[in-house]
Amino acid sequence: MTTASNARVFISATHDPRVNLAIENFLFRTLSKFNTSHCLFLYKNSPSVIIGRNQNPWRECNVPYLESHNIPIVRRFSGGGTVFHDHGNYNFSVMMPRQQFDRDAYIQLLVPQLNRYAGNDKLFVNERHDIVNSSNQKVSGSAFKLVHSHAYAHGTMLLRSQLASLSQSLRPSYIGSIIGRGVESVRSPVANVEWLDDHSFEDSAIQAFKAFAKIESEPLPVFQFSSFDEFFNRCGDLSLRDDYKLLTTNEWTFNQTPKFEHKIPKDNGHISVMVDKGQIVEINDQSVRKNDFPLPLPYHAEEVEKYIPTYGPIISQAMKN
Amino acid sequence: MLRSGWSLARSAQVLVRPIAFRSVRLYASFPDHTIIDMPALSPTMNQGNIGEWRKKIGDQLSPGDVLVEIETDKAQMDFEFQEDGYLSNIFLETGSKDVPVGKPIAVYVADEADVEAMKGFTAEDAAKELGQSAGAAPPASEEKAPEPQSTPAESSSPSKESSASDASSSLSSDAAADTTSAPTNRIFASPIAKMIALENGIPLKNIKGSGPGGRIIKRDVENYKPSASPSGPAASASAPAPAPESGSAYVDIPISSMRKTIASRLQASKRDAPHYQVSSVLKVGKLLKVREALNAEGAEQGFKLSVNDLLIKAVAAASLKVPAANSSWLENEGVIRQYTNVDVSVAVATPTGLITPIVRGANLKGLVEISTTIKDLGKRARDGKLKPEEYTGGSVTISNMGMNHAVNDFTAVINPPQSAILAVGTTIRTPFEDPTSPSGVTFEDTITVTASFDHRVVDGAVGGEWIKALKKVVENPLELLL
Numbered sequence: 174m175t176t177a178s179n180a181r182v183f184i185s186a187t188h189d190p191r192v193n194l195a196i197e198n199f200l201f202r203t204l205s206k207f208n209t210s211h212c213l214f215l216y217k218n219s220p221s222v223i224i225g226r227n228q229n230p231w232r233e234c235n236v237p238y239l240e241s242h243n244i245p246i247v248r249r250f251s252g253g254g255t256v257f258h259d260h261g262n263y264n265f266s267v268m269m270p271r272q273q274f275d276r277d278a279y280i281q282l283l284v285p286q287l288n289r290y291a292g293n294d295k296l297f298v299n300e301r302h303d304i305v306n307s308s309n310q311k312v313s314g315s316a317f318k319l320v321h322s323h324a325y326a327h328g329t330m331l332l333r334s335q336l337a338s339l340s341q342s343l344r345p346s347y348i349g350s351i352i353g354r355g356v357e358s359v360r361s362p363v364a365n366v367e368w369l370d371d372h373s374f375e376d377s378a379i380q381a382f383k384a385f386a387k388i389e390s391e392p393l394p395v396f397q398f399s400s401f402d403e404f405f406n407r408c409g410d411l412s413l414r415d416d417y418k419l420l421t422t423n424e425w426t427f428n429q430t431p432k433f434e435h436k437i438p439k440d441n442g443h444i445s446v447m448v449d450k451g452q453i454v455e456i457n458d459q460s461v462r463k464n465d466f467p468l469p470l471p472y473h474a475e476e477v478e479k480y481i482p483t484y485g486p487i488i489s490q491a492m493k494n
Numbered sequence: 495m496l497r498s499g500w501s502l503a504r505s506a507q508v509l510v511r512p513i514a515f516r517s518v519r520l521y522a523s524f525p526d527h528t529i530i531d532m533p534a535l536s537p538t539m540n541q542g543n544i545g546e547w548r549k550k551i552g553d554q555l556s557p558g559d560v561l562v563e564i565e566t567d568k569a570q571m572d573f574e575f576q577e578d579g580y581l582s583n584i585f586l587e588t589g590s591k592d593v594p595v596g597k598p599i600a601v602y603v604a605d606e607a608d609v610e611a612m613k614g615f616t617a618e619d620a621a622k623e624l625g626q627s628a629g630a631a632p633p634a635s636e637e638k639a640p641e642p643q644s645t646p647a648e649s650s651s652p653s654k655e656s657s658a659s660d661a662s663s664s665l666s667s668d669a670a671a672d673t674t675s676a677p678t679n680r681i682f683a684s685p686i687a688k689m690i691a692l693e694n695g696i697p698l699k700n701i702k703g704s705g706p707g708g709r710i711i712k713r714d715v716e717n718y719k720p721s722a723s724p725s726g727p728a729a730s731a732s733a734p735a736p737a738p739e740s741g742s743a744y745v746d747i748p749i750s751s752m753r754k755t756i757a758s759r760l761q762a763s764k765r766d767a768p769h770y771q772v773s774s775v776l777k778v779g780k781l782l783k784v785r786e787a788l789n790a791e792g793a794e795q796g797f798k799l800s801v802n803d804l805l806i807k808a809v810a811a812a813s814l815k816v817p818a819a820n821s822s823w824l825e826n827e828g829v830i831r832q833y834t835n836v837d838v839s840v841a842v843a844t845p846t847g848l849i850t851p852i853v854r855g856a857n858l859k860g861l862v863e864i865s866t867t868i869k870d871l872g873k874r875a876r877d878g879k880l881k882p883e884e885y886t887g888g889s890v891t892i893s894n895m896g897m898n899h900a901v902n903d904f905t906a907v908i909n910p911p912q913s914a915i916l917a918v919g920t921t922i923r924t925p926f927e928d929p930t931s932p933s934g935v936t937f938e939d940t941i942t943v944t945a946s947f948d949h950r951v952v953d954g955a956v957g958g959e960w961i962k963a964l965k966k967v968v969e970n971p972l973e974l975l976l
Contacts, residue, residue: 225565225568225570226545226563226565226570227543227545227546227563227565227570227588227589250570251568251569251570252565252566252568252569252570253568253569253570254568271883272883274536276567276568276569302568315568316568316569316570317568317569317570318569318570318571319535319536319569319570319571319572320571320572321572321574321882321883322883324569353589354543354587354588354589354590354591355589356543356565356591429546431587431588431589432587432588432589433589
């Protein structure tokens with residue numbers, strides 16, 4: 174039984190991806206504390222690449238390109254694959270009690286709401302819990318996080334995203350092969366939903382949420398905020414600042430990558446670069462015995478070029494293509 | 495005789511040594527430990543990926559601590575540990591993919607001092623202990639067939655300081671005496687198998703081991719079905735006491751973590767909550783008739799209501815009328831929390847101990863829903879397959895010993911942080927004064943119920959009101975419709 178006071182909607186007008194993810198995490202962690210049973214969080218991010226909790230950024234996106242274009246890479250707290258966010262992409266996060274967790278339940282309610290605005294080109298949910306259009310192009314992806322008492326399902330919706338930037342950002346730059354653990358993204362052809370805009374999306378998301386939390390006939394508190402400080406001042410929780418800081422660190426973004434090997438091909442064989450926790454820990458060249466390298470060293474093109482003799486430039490080149 | 499005995503020992507030694515001796519080193523030098531398998535964190539999970547280990551080797555583990563992060567099908571989850579111990583081994587590193595549910599991923603020990611000793615214990619060792627490896631075991635048993643069956647058992651089972659020479663000396667002295675079927679005094683079983691067997695009152699000597707060298711392993715004990723299996727669902731008498739070895743004055747049963755938890759919680763309950771009891775004799779004639787009438791439809795529609803199902807609904811109704819009984823004393827927060835819904839914890843006796851799965855929102859559920867929920871929870875409780883969220887929480891408890899004909903009434907211990915528990919006795923035909931009857935009395939079915947209340951939250955008169963509300967609804971069951 175849910176009453177209006179137990180369900181809430183938050184809409185962010187700030188576009189820093191770390192701010193939004195930190196706030197999402199905060200809302201999620203404090204559901205019990207604020208006696209919230211269901212929460213909907215809507216937000217947009219400025220251009221950025223968001224990778225899954227257990228992913229390898231070098232394998233999923235073009236790290237050098239993103240670095241040079243000031244597009245941040247952010248590692249989120251939920252699982253799943255890599256997505257490109259920009260102002261043409263609307264994100265939603267639905268938080269619920271753990272017993273109610275279902276990968277599909279919310280988006281099955283969202284799609285009919287969205288389709289009210291559709292002409293012939295309707296949307297539907299596929300078996301991977303993605304929303305696709307009638308040409309089977311992906312317009313929305315989702316990921317999930319579960320804890321003891323609650324769970325969230327969050328996803329994106331491509332409305333008018335810059336698809337060219339998306340392709341470039343998500344095309345990894347390395348030469349050779351990256352062999353490692355860590356979740357690999359499942360790539361699909363994507364498209365924008367041209368016939369939706371921010372307002373129609375927001376409206377649909379909220380209506381679907383009301384149905385999901387079973388509060389159709391009751392008023393629903395909707396909170397909007399336009400900056401991190403505005404939200405922070407209202408909630409006053411220092412852990413929110415900590416989460417934000419965490420998301421900005423290389424320690425979290427890069428060094429949380431599961432161990433992997435970058436195999437760089439050369440004339441007769443390959444060079445093997447072992448990377449653990451974002452640091453190169455071993456370099457092996459088949460034809461030559463391993464030399465002394467100043468390891469561990471961050472797996473970063475500039476550093477590698479500067480500090481590793483002979484192999485540095487080769488590795489750097491292989492990372493940047 | 496000695497000569498042939500000696501040659502027997504030597505040939506046995508040569509034949510058995512490659513396998514059994516490794517077993518001696520293998521099993522004799524590791525302290526008692528428990529293997530942690532890949533958990534099913536959701537009902538449909540078959541496999542998952544290992545994420546960040548939040549504990550490292552040597553760290554202390556307490557119930558509720560996150561041990562490791564697990565990802566499955568885009569869902570990121572924390573594996574919350576529910577036992578006490580120290581992490582001693584990690585078999586699968588961060589990033590390991592598609593690990594099937596049930597595969598050993600780590601090991602913990604009870605004592606911090608044992609962590610060091612577990613160093614050489616590998617995933618293969620764990621798999622062997624759980625009988626999952628098909629490696630050395632079959633050849634060993636085939637090879638030893640021509641020899642007396644008990645010989646390898648003898649050489650591998652003795653205490654930790656055994657060496658090759660000890661094994662051979664015991665062989666030489668006992669080989670002549672030991673023939674195939676004579677049972678030895680030592681039972682050859684893994685520490686986990688021994689623990690489970692004792693907890694469940696299973697006599698190890700009746701089990702045939704399927705591990706290497708005929709060793710009894712966890713799976714053998716778990717699969718053991720005694721020929722005369724006790725019937726009766728929640729009967730706590732179903733676990734026979736462990737058979738003591740002949741001649742000993744007592745049997746030591748290791749305290750399982752479940753027993754430890756029950757002990758500390760109930761001790762704390764009695765210590766902190768001032769218990770008092772209120773009893774009532776309920777006339778259940780009408781209740782039983784209602785049950786019969788509803789069950790007449792039940793056969794077709796696939797339900798069978800028990801008296802307990804009806805009592806759960808009655809408890810929910812009474813708790814709505816007297817919400818003080820449906821509350822928690824939360825001293826740290828300075829409040830008494832009165833719950834809006836009635837989540838009824840139902841005491842179920844399992845072979846390993848008492849557990850209380852919860853029927854959430856019993857006030858909102860219909861009788862059939864309550865009945866099917868209980869049946870499912872009860873079965874999974876006895877199979878040890880309840881998830882923590884299914885037995886933690888609840889706002890009031892019912893404990894029913896009605897199926898035990900000897901129990902007229904009893905008192906139960908409150909389940910903290912609840913404030914009330916109802917203990918239900920068995921059905922008894924009771925005479926009541928009846929002027930209209932020729933003999934002056936009529937007999938009715940009655941059940942004596944005894945409620946225990948926490949006097950910090952529920953004053954005496956309030957407890958009395960609750961029992962009054964319960965009696966009213968049980969004796970006029972159609973009021974449940976209101």
